[in-house]
Amino acid sequence: MEPAFHGRPADHHPAAHHVYLLQQADRRRHDLGSCQGLMGLDSMRAPTLRDVARHAGVSMGTVSHVLNHPQKVSESTIAKVRASIEELGFVRDANASSLAAGGSRSIGLVVIDLGNSMFVDVARGAQEAARDAGLNLMLAASQDDFAAQGENVDFFAEARVAGLLLAPLQDSSEQMRRFSARGRPAILVNYDPGDEGVCCVVVDNEQVGYLAARHLIEQGCRRLLFVCGDEAIQPVTLRRAGLRRAVSEAKGVRFEEVHTPDLTEQSGAALAHRVAARGPGTRPDGIVTVTDTLAAGFMNAAEALGISVPRDMAVMGCDDNRLAEPTTVGLSTVAMEGKALGGAAIRMLLEELSAAAGIPHVHQRIVVEPRLIPRRSTLGFERG
Amino acid sequence: MEPAFHGRPADHHPAAHHVYLLQQADRRRHDLGSCQGLMGLDSMRAPTLRDVARHAGVSMGTVSHVLNHPQKVSESTIAKVRASIEELGFVRDANASSLAAGGSRSIGLVVIDLGNSMFVDVARGAQEAARDAGLNLMLAASQDDFAAQGENVDFFAEARVAGLLLAPLQDSSEQMRRFSARGRPAILVNYDPGDEGVCCVVVDNEQVGYLAARHLIEQGCRRLLFVCGDEAIQPVTLRRAGLRRAVSEAKGVRFEEVHTPDLTEQSGAALAHRVAARGPGTRPDGIVTVTDTLAAGFMNAAEALGISVPRDMAVMGCDDNRLAEPTTVGLSTVAMEGKALGGAAIRMLLEELSAAAGIPHVHQRIVVEPRLIPRRSTLGFERG
DNA sequence: CTGAAAGCGCTTACAG
DNA sequence: CTGAAAGCGCTTACAG
Known part of the structure; x- marks a missing residue:
């Protein structure tokens, strides 16, 4: 041939x-x-x-x-x-065009990781809202790497985009400052900077933890285990606070906290080993992990160790991360409404962009409520 | 306050x-x-x-x-x-820089939709490979809209990116031609143009259908139903061919095909109603839908109609689309290895970019093999 | 190794 | 409504 x-x-x-x-x-x-x-x-x-x-x-x-x-x-x-x-x-040539005009009609979205469907949803919501407004949305993913995130922000700064959406997991004020120095607006998505210097659209992460723990308590769990991972990440800290609030509102509920080195499945699996080692009598009857990934690792390992979810133990995750490893039984979780976040962030940015022309802009903070999604991993629990 | x-x-x-x-x-x-x-x-x-x-x-x-x-x-x-x-x-200012230098170090990836995790995986694989090569990857999602896809391609053409990756669902040669007219390389991902004018990285979609049907036959199914959706989409056509091949290789297996107006959950649910209406005796005992979305719609509706999956009927999807609606029982499927596709596409593009300097470039076609993922929706089937 | 100058392909006041 | 011209902020031969 x-x-x-x-x-x-x-x-x-x-x-x-x-x-x-x-x-x-x-x-x-x-x-x-x-x-x-x-x-x-x-x-x-x-x-x-x-x-x-x-x-x-x-x-x-x-x-x-x-x-x-x-x-x-x-x-x-x-x-x-x-x-x-x-x-x-x-x-x-858009390069020549932007150069001569002194700006572009594009806006950049930097997302920390596309491996969490929450951020995929943010991207989809933002894409849709941007298109409706006649703006181009350029997406950059950072593979869970803070340095890569910074490079992506810099990339958009160099591209002279009209505005930026940044969905980080940790304090990124330094990276944002580099961007904002050009006078272009930036909005934080899913991260609350805690001061009024930036607009942000966030999920009530304290409520995420609260809903998760309360759901377990309502299912009859009385010995809770909170799996908290690395505390440096904002959502984790807030969710933990919510978990505690739910416990403090209930009566006769004990709880303990475990910190895993990270939020991976491996850590979840390792935890399953530790829990299994304890012996049936002293095990928790309800587990909340701060991410679905941890929960998936736990559940899939627990099965092999003779722990049956939900019969022996109810398990809840947080995030509604559909890109986490599938579990044998549907994992109950608290969803983050990423599409709503992304859409709201774009609309906020548009407002700030039009306000740039004279009217003083007041930075806002939009809070989106999370949503409990009960599935088999908790609904099948029966208090023994 | x-x-x-x-x-x-x-x-x-x-x-x-x-x-x-x-x-x-x-x-x-x-x-x-x-x-x-x-x-x-x-x-x-x-x-x-x-x-x-x-x-x-x-x-x-x-x-x-x-x-x-x-x-x-x-x-x-x-x-x-x-x-x-x-x-x-x-x-x-990257605009001035690209203008003066006559090009950029960025490459564009246009993906038809981020609602299918296959394309999320492509993006992640491409991102990783691009970063390894010191290139910037800009992602544009098209929300399942062919016109939006064209706008995204044009956007990258105007941005004078060094190269383009396009992951469409249908013939996009016209859109690509507009891009390639500038002499910049473009690679098709997950779509086979069928001629040698373009490089492409594809999954063997015929094999996807073959693996799905063969798996059902191996589980003991003898009356198969293929749910094919809209034939205009390339993967559907190829998968259907593979399904038929598997049947023709087996003995004593009957099959029928159903075409749904589209590939949505709603169509899957509507199908469940039609199947349920038939009466237990004449129903199929194994169903392959050309997408996981259809399968999810089917399964979730079937439950309410008194059809138990997998006891009464085994169900298989295709895609391993983790962003499809969750099903009560894990859905068996055939995975597309999107990360491998994305990574291979970037490497192919790099090759074409360096080849541009004199050496005549021969267009290639990389085929990635799909992978069967058996889960509860088929493994629990017992031939009655 | 460093500098002066032309030019990349557009846009936008400014006159007509 | 249309045209001539300056300029956007860089890069890249080309001389020194």
């Missing part, structure tokens, strides 16, 4: 293919013919706005107006210019 | 806050002081490369070299320039 680049086999209609190629070549030559003599153009050079202007017999300013302010141009001129654009296959 | 913009309450350390503000102001004045008299600068203007050059006492070319080709500059000059950059808070 011939190598692919020698041509297509006969049964692939080589003739039609050839004709097509010739048409392409013809067209190119024809399109640029009028200016070639004058300019000494390389016929392979991509057409610029100047080429369009010459082809249409108007000035560059007029072409630019057709592109950006068509209401300032007569119908007939618009038609003429559009035809030339079409014929030459002109694609404007 | 006072409104937030009147200032912070005393217990927030207002003094420290004030000091901080003053430091900021001082610094600004100091930094720009040296050039203000000469240039009549507005002290609020963001510093440019020219400002850095003056501040460091070198030419703009040298500053540019420090940024882009530090090996061409002496140690001492680099240090001097970097200090000025730091002190002025200079952030280079």
Whole structure:
């Protein structure tokens, strides 16, 4: 068989293919013919706005107006210019455009990780709202790496985007400052900076913890275990506070806290071993992990260790992270409404962008309520 | 309580806050002081490369070299320039940079939808590979909208990215042509163009269907139902072919095909009603839906209609789409290895980019094998 | 190793 | 409504 680049086999209609190629070549030559003599153009050079202007017999300013302010141009001129654009296959250079105009219609979204469906939802919600507003949304994911997040923020700063949405897991004020120094607005998503210097859209993470613990208590659990992971992350701290509040409101509920080195499945699995080692009598009857990932690791390991969820023990996660490892039984959790977060963040940014023109902007803080999602991992628990 | 913009309450350390503000102001004045008299600068203007050059006492070319080709500059000059950059808070303008240099180090990824975890995985795999290669990856999601996909492709064409990754669901050659006209490489992900004009990285979708059907047959199913949705989408067509191949290899297996208007849960649920209406004797004992979404809709509706999965009927999806609605019982499926696709696509693009410098590039086609993931929805089936 | 200058492809006052 | 011209902030040969 011939190598692919020698041509297509006969049964692939080589003739039609050839004709097509010739048409392409013809067209190119024809399109640029009028200016070639004058300019000494390389016929392979991509057409610029100047080429369009010459082809249409108007000035560059007029072409630019057709592109950006068509209401300032007569119908007939618009038609003429559009035809030339079409014929030459002109694609404007957004870099030159932004440079000359001093800004772009794009906004950047930096998300810490796409491995948590919460952030995927934020991206989808933001994308939708941005499109509705006629803005371009560019997404950058940081693979759970704080340094990469900083590079992404810098990237958008260098790109001179109109505004930024940042969904971090920890204090990123330094990274944001670098961005905001240019005077462009930035909004925090799912992170509460705790002061009034920045707009933010957050989920009530204290309530997340509260709903989780209260649900377990309502299911009849009386010996709770909170699995808290690394405390440095804001959602973890807040959720823990909510867990405690739920316990303090109930009567006769004991609880203990365990800190895992991180929030991975592995840590969840390791915890299952520790719990199993305890012996049935002293084990907790309800577990809340601060993330679904931990819960998934725990449940999948517990099974093999002879702990049955939910019969022996109810388990709750937090996040409604559908990208966490699947569990044998549906995992009850508290959902974060990421789409709502993303949409609200875009609308907030739009407000700040339009406010930039004179009106003093007051930084806002929108709080979205979380939602309990009970599934089999807790609904099947029966107090023994 | 006072409104937030009147200032912070005393217990927030207002003094420290004030000091901080003053430091900021001082610094600004100091930094720009040296050039203000000469240039009549507005002290609020963001510093440019020219400002850095003056501040460091070198030419703009040298500053540019420090940024882009530090090996061409002496140690001492680099240090001097970097200090000025730091002190002025200079952030280079990527638009100007790309314009002058005639290209960027960014590559674009256009994904049809982030609601299918397959594409999230593609994005993550591509992100990782791009970062390893020192490239920036910009992601644009199209919300399952073909026109939006085209706009995203055009956006990257206008941004003059170095290359493009496109993960569509249908023939997008027209959109790609507009991009490639600039001579920049583009790679298709998860879509096979069927000719040699484009590089692509695809999953063997025929094999996806084959694995799904064979698995059901191995579980003992003898009356299969294929739920095919809209045939216009390439993966659907191929998977259906694979399903048929598996049946033709087996003995004594009957099958029928059903076409749903689309691939949504609602269609899956509607199908459950039709199947339930048939009466137990004539129902299929194994169902393959071409997407997990359809399967989820089916399963969740079937439950309420008195059909028990997997006892009465085994159900398989395709995609391993973890963003599909959760099902009461784990859904068996065939996974697409999106991360591998994304990573391979980036490496392919890098190859094409370096090949651009003279060596004729031969378009390639990488095929990734799918992977069967058996879960409860089929493993619990017992031939009745 | 460093500097002066042309130019990348647009946009936007400014005149007509 | 249209055109000529300055300028956006960089990079890159080209000389020194």
